Amino acid sequence: MKEVFVHPDPTRVGFYQSVLEEAGIPCFIRGEFGSTSLASRKSTFFSPALCVLHDEDEERAKAILSERQNPPLAQGPDWSCPGCHEAVPDSFGSCWNCGTLRPGLKEE
Numbered sequence: 001m002k003e004v005f006v007h008p009d010p011t012r013v014g015f016y017q018s019v020l021e022e023a024g025i026p027c028f029i030r031g032e033f034g035s036t037s038l039a040s041r042k043s044t045f046f047s048p049a050l051c052v053l054h055d056e057d058e059e060r061a062k063a064i065l066s067e068r069q070n071p072p073l074a075q076g077p078d079w080s081c082p083g084c085h086e087a088v089p090d091s092f093g094s095c096w097n098c099g100t101l102r103p104g105l106k107e108e
């Protein structure tokens with residue numbers, strides 16, 4: 001048993017559980033329906049944890065979850081503007097600061 005995802009929002013944890021189940025990875029949520037006492041349930045530190053049943057599924061589960069958390073829109077690393085040396089996100093074709101075109105970008 002390994003924790004692969006912990007979040008204070010049970011809805012989100014439940015969503016990721018269904019994602020893993022779709023992928024055929026046996027998993028469960030610890031905490032949500034546990035036999036915790038009322039006192040610990042009130043704790044602000046309490047968060048449900050998504051766990052995989054088999055330790056060997058941990059890496060695969062984490063890979064699947066990180067794919068879900070990082071949509072494909074966020075691609076490569078930032079590039080550095082040759083004009084003003086600002087870091088510009090990969091999805092930008094020109095500098096957000098000074099408008100310099102991204103080096104190496106083909107104009108078609």
Ligand SMILES: [Zn+2]
Nearest residue numbers: 081084095098
């Ligand atoms: Zn710039």
